[in-house]
Amino acid sequence: MAAASFTPKVPKSWDRDPLLKVDHLSMRFGGLVAVGDVSFRAGRGEVTAVIGPNGAGKTTVFNCITGFYKPSTGRLALMQGGPATMAELDALTAGGRAWAKTAAGATYLLERLPDHKVSSRAKVARTFQNIRLFSGMTVLENLLVAQHMSLTQAGLINPVALLNLPSWRRKQKAALELALYWLDKIGLTARADDPAGDLPYGDQRRLEIARAMCTQPVLLCLDEPAAGLNPRESHELNTLLRAIRTEHQTSILLIEHDMSVVMEISDHVVVLEYGRKIADGAPGDVRNDPKVIASYLGVEDEAEAVAVTGVPA
Numbered sequence: 001m002a003a004a005s006f007t008p009k010v011p012k013s014w015d016r017d018p019l020l021k022v023d024h025l026s027m028r029f030g031g032l033v034a035v036g037d038v039s040f041r042a043g044r045g046e047v048t049a050v051i052g053p054n055g056a057g058k059t060t061v062f063n064c065i066t067g068f069y070k071p072s073t074g075r076l077a078l079m080q081g082g083p084a085t086m087a088e089l090d091a092l093t094a095g096g097r098a099w100a101k102t103a104a105g106a107t108y109l110l111e112r113l114p115d116h117k118v119s120s121r122a123k124v125a126r127t128f129q130n131i132r133l134f135s136g137m138t139v140l141e142n143l144l145v146a147q148h149m150s151l152t153q154a155g156l157i158n159p160v161a162l163l164n165l166p167s168w169r170r171k172q173k174a175a176l177e178l179a180l181y182w183l184d185k186i187g188l189t190a191r192a193d194d195p196a197g198d199l200p201y202g203d204q205r206r207l208e209i210a211r212a213m214c215t216q217p218v219l220l221c222l223d224e225p226a227a228g229l230n231p232r233e234s235h236e237l238n239t240l241l242r243a244i245r246t247e248h249q250t251s252i253l254l255i256e257h258d259m260s261v262v263m264e265i266s267d268h269v270v271v272l273e274y275g276r277k278i279a280d281g282a283p284g285d286v287r288n289d290p291k292v293i294a295s296y297l298g299v300e301d302e303a304e305a306v307a308v309t310g311v312p313a
């Protein structure tokens, strides 16, 4: 009898080299389970989109990853440098510490870090659904203030800064250069000295992303960056996100309702519904998943349902 042909399953890129491993994440608010036992990986250097109908738990997942909420249960392992081995992860979890050096770099358990260390040590940056720029400060000042942490670490409250020593001046110069780099990247150099609040909406959105990039994150979390953008602004956003991914190898985690953005720039899509994961895969696979189609067929926003599934609601 002829042997049955066997095609070995090739692991997905996000399973081969995850930057972030979310394991059994749950978040309860009183009796409400906003997120229930959700696990997924975000690949290093990839764009991972988290999608789902309103109230699916997307922002809650984000708030747990970025330190705004302490999850009820679950492990959020961010692995800088390269993936940790299972033994390294288990030892870190059992040891009760928040981070450890690993053979590949360092691993942080985000659920154990104070929220300011999620950004300063684990290097996770985020933007919000509603723009949160300092609207009275100039465009350039917004980019400089983002680097306040690294400047204070360099010594705002130590003698190096007070005496204006060369090492402090070098740090200040590097901060200005980084700010000017991102200003150029978002095409706003000519508006450096204008109040951020005077910029058109789409420019403010890109400035927020540039501000987050000034913290030099390994993981950039964007909560509905395309909300309220017109098609031209959406296109500019896609271009910026692609540049961040390809030129800076920064991994991006994205919540987005605009499916043209999701389908165009994502490597990997995770779908939530009622706080549970219902699909996880490449954009084309997720789009054709019967569970995703069923979930989106009930949504009120017909354009969104058609964009995800190709089927009118």
Ligand SMILES: Nc1ncnc2c1ncn2[C@@H]1O[C@H](COP(=O)(O)OP(=O)(O)OP(=O)(O)O)[C@@H](O)[C@H]1O
Pocket (backbone or CB within 6 Å): 029, 032, 033, 034, 052, 053, 054, 055, 056, 057, 058, 059, 060, 061
């Ligand atoms: N701080 C909170 N206290 C109580 N309930 C909350 C809190 N935050 C979120 N929830 C509830 O958790 C559920 C998931 O909300 P979440 O905002 O995470 O969903 P979402 O997928 O981001 O929705 P949307 O697309 O509308 O932003 C909802 O039922 C919401 O009302």
